Amino acid sequence: MAVSSAPGKVYLFGEHAVVYGEPAVPCAIELRARVGVEQRSDAKLRVHAEDLSLDGFTVEYGGTTDERPDVDVSESLVSAAMGYVDGAIEQVRDVTGEHEVGFDVTIESDIPLGAGLGSSAAVVVAAIDAAARELGTTLETDELAERAYRTEHEVQDGQASRADTFCSATGGAVRVEGDDCRSIEAPELPIVVGFDGGAGDTGQLVAGVRNLREEYGFAADTVASIGDVVRRGEQALADGDLEELGRLMDFNHGLLSALGVSSRTLDSMVWAARDADAYGAKLTGAGGGGCVVALDPTDETETALSFTPGCEQAFRAELADEGVTRLE
Ligand code: MEV
Structure with missing residues (x-):
């Protein structure tokens, strides 16, 4: 079992405009998603979320089971969360070349879903990192950020910027403009x-x-x-x-x-x-x-x-x- 965590973020400046190549400055904050990943003996993916500001749910798929959770948030949010985990695991299969591998994935998150605090990016970053390590591969931060970006890009129909995933992978304050992402100095921010x-x-x-x-x-x-x-x-x-x-x-x-x-x-x-x-x-x-x-x-x-x-x-x-x- 490998467990990784990654932080959420706030945007000091630049959300939405960053999608059109303008710069943005997100800052990672101490609210984290923790993802545990354990390899299975089959090729299924089973995801259990302890708290995604939902009531907790389990979905197993890739096999015969496809239980939809009974939760009081919109189905689209739950599906979106599942899409991100699915995409993250695909990236790990791709980077490791192990296409037939299955996992049990457990997610715990302090970050409310879809609230603008980078919950999906944090889950994706932590899931890719943990799943790759479970298969014996430790990704460099740049590779991790790139793979996490590709996941968000795909799930969000090609409309994601690199800002959320890069910030979650590196922490601190970052500047993102198009493909150029880097950490920047920031004073103590209240x-x-x-x-x-x-x-x-x-x-x-x-x-x-x-x-x-x-x-x-x-x-x-x-x-x-x-x-x-x-x-x-x-x-x-x-x-x-x-x-x-x-x-x-x-x-x-x-x-x-x-x-x-x-x-x-x-x-x-x-x-x-x-x-x-x-x-x-x-x-x-x-x-x-x-x-x-x-x-x-x-x-x-x-x-x-x-x-x-x-x-x-x-x-x-x-x-x-x-x-x-x-x-x-
Ligand atoms: C969402 O957290 C931020 C947006 O700029 C979209 C993106 O950058 O991918 C709205």
Whole structure:
């Protein structure tokens, strides 16, 4: 049995625009998915999820069993989670050349599914790392990030950027622009997360932005403006200027809102953080529901969020310096 963990992430800047080649800056946070993988004597894949912010479910397939779990979240989310594990295992079969191998896979995750905190990337990174090690192959971080990216790209119908998977594999703060991914220095960031308990559909939200961009030139300009915000944000990060970072996060949220990927609760949480004098706040990830990220060294934002209608959880998130971690 091999067990690996990988962190989730928040986007300081640049989600959605990164899909069109603009830069983005995600940061890994200390919320992790842990994946245990054990080789089977047959070619089946059996997946058990202890907690994907679902009630727990087991699906076995590749053989005669295909039990659909009885859970109170949308079927599409469950199917998406299964698709990611399936894709991750395919990558391991490919990289090791062992095409007939089967696995029992157990997933435990602190990261809510589809909430903008990189749950799928963390599961994919940890699953590929653990399954490859179970077969005696330890992948270099770049190879791991590449294989994880291919998995997301396939599951998300060719609409994924490298940002989530690279960040989860390497940890820390990273800069992604097209195929160019690298770690960057970041000051200590007083990150606060607000979660509305919901989840957006990344594929649909990305497709929505694509349609807007095709229909309206000013939507394409909005995407390009996000790129400009990110470039200014990188300078603010390098200068350790938290006030400027916050102003730029506010700006980034406004542009994402214009692209139609915010929601009433995300906007309420962003405004609660602003009213609490956070340096700035924005939605993180694909949007539509899920999480906001704010910067505030005091307790004010966390407290304000916890009283905001629609906010189910508010918590402080530490930057995760380590990406994939080998536990067993
Ligand atoms: C989703 O976490 C981030 C998006 O930019 C999509 C992607 O980069 O693959 C919306």
